[in-house]
Amino acid sequence: MSSKFPIRPAGLLLVVPLSIPKAVEAHVKWFCGPINGSAPPLPFRQAVTPFFLELLILFVGLVMLGAMLDAMITRYAGKLVVDPDRAARASDVIVRGGVALYALCLWGNLAVVMWADPSSGSILTPDLYGAGHAVGYIQLVTAVVVLIPRLSIFAAAALLVLYMLGVAKFGAFYMIDYLFFLGIAAHLALASPLLSRLTVSRYRVPILIGSLSLSLMWTAVEKFLFPQWTISILVSHPGITAGQSFSTVAMIAGFVEFSLAFYLLTGREILGRIGAILLGIVFVAAMPEFGMLDIVGHIPVLLILVIALVTGETPLQLLCRGSGSGILLSGWKVGRAYIATLGVLMLFYYNLHALSVWTVTNAQ
Template sequence: MTFVPLVSTQEGMAMSSKFPIRPAGLLLVGVLGIPGVAEAHVKWFCGPIDGSAPPLPVGQVVTLLFLELFAIFVGLVMLGAMLDTVATRVAGKLAVDPERAGVASDVIVRAGVAVYALCLWGNLAVVMWADPSSGSLLTPDLYGAGPALGYVQLATAVVVLIPRLSIFAAAALVGLYLMGVAKFELFYMIDYLFFLGIAAHLALGSPIGSRLAISRYRVPILIGSLSLSLMWTAVEKFLFPQWTISILVSHPGITAGQAFSTVATIAGFVEFSLAFYLLAGREILGRVGAILLGIVFVAAMPEFGMLDIVGHIPVILILVIALVTGETPLQIMCRGSDSGMLISGWKVGRAYVATLAVLMLLYYGLHALSVWTLAKSGAGIF
């Protein structure tokens, strides 16, 4: 089925021109506005979207404002990495007993998934333009689950609390994800890779999965899946700014007087940078990234209500685990093991630039491939 966007790119840019760019107001945007629009899933609030609509051309994305903000955030990320190196050296490694951290992460994931599955079963997370009784598969915009799947969600809430049966909860999450792929296409479901991370964590923490050598990487897999999901949705803010702008139209107070397109771009960089910290931060910066992301999500909840509260339970639980666990082999692999301040700043900055470039190219390429495949098969778009 084809959706119609609430605000087209051209209309959004035209409306944004009503507000002159005031550099002095950028700080106000960061303090007042970003929590309202940097939350990951603007699709839940911007109205039905046209999945076949092309993203903005590169020339309209990489504007002078984009390049200025890009330079600023690269500098901030490099500075953060250097300060992180010094702070870690001075404060020492914030040691966390691996066994206790593993137990804590298991409890957090099981409890969080149980609560979230109950919310899905109770139809508490369905987008406003859908029939609430239709239910949702995994997230508010994946509506149309039907009553039968509600029993799967209810069963998941029960078995996930029983360690010996958690493998079935993992299988249920994977099954719901695959149903989302079948209904909304794989490209659309890239936003929600963290559900596969949660499933992997549950499976590798079960009596069967814990026997595998890879089981010790269940937390890095979990955190990495969320980091990639958030960076992907941050890239969407650059390529499809009209989705964010449609929210700003209905909530103009969070712009702090800045142009809509400016706020959308800033929100994208804020979200991308904080998500990147989950991949590259040391003991301190990784935790800071988790805390700041948590603040962003929680601060958006009063503005967007129950849909936001329920929909982001899985994200919050992973951020709590990242805060509790600290540095994992994932961060060392992405950042390198060098302890020098300058070399750490350089490597993290280089990784930031490369990650942003690769994800933007992947987004353009996979979107074009998805539209071409669907057009060739004659299937509906998303």
């Protein structure tokens, strides 16, 4: 892809707000048709083009600026004090209610991709179709036991079973997109009376938010390495491209999604919440365009974003950002972490995809 587009990086700031709500659809696999898991990603040299590097420089600059503003606001305005016990209780209620609602929707076959038989049901997400009656019973039981704190560990186990069924049917690599379900299961298990006294239980919210952040950054990397998935949606909805080429919008969408998800990992009291709000707006704004599939399918994502908004900064952000409070130092550390995270995830994607294809080929 050439960098000689009719719009330069500075002008992208005008296009991005127009493209965000629908082009930054985290799970394009729900709408672009059946995915060929053996298809290779774009070679590195075709993915990392001059235009990609221009966007990288632009978004690293924006992320660094945001981190410095975040540090400045925290230094002069102080932190937004949230009682940890109240935040923990609120997160427990949100997770239980959200999982119960979502499990009922799955049991009722309200989220199945358009190219599958709706009566077949979905295992855990709309594209994991072919659930069967036994899976439906697991979903229904999950919706009940998750509302009973003493039984929440069984709800966690049920989510883990559903996730493993997805692995068995679609492969471990495919299920990396949905790591946040493991985060939800861990949250439910650690909130149960059986495990709540363990020291690790205090980290159930950081685990939850971290799993979503990693999932969203992973699907953002997919937009760079499999742009045809996003482009197939843009072809059906050309009005959301703001007059730019499909490949341009797809790449912008990837950087926007990656950056907002990265905020969840590194943001302080202000920036982390802003990231959660903007991601929530992205998902909600896409719902009228994509309908019930999008509404139901993103219930788990939205419940985690609400928890991130309520909780604010956790030990996860301190770990990822570092303890330095200096304004310039914060910007430097966050910018460096952004580049490193993107590079590592792209490296992992290429290698894990190759490993998954090799495993399937040798198993046949």
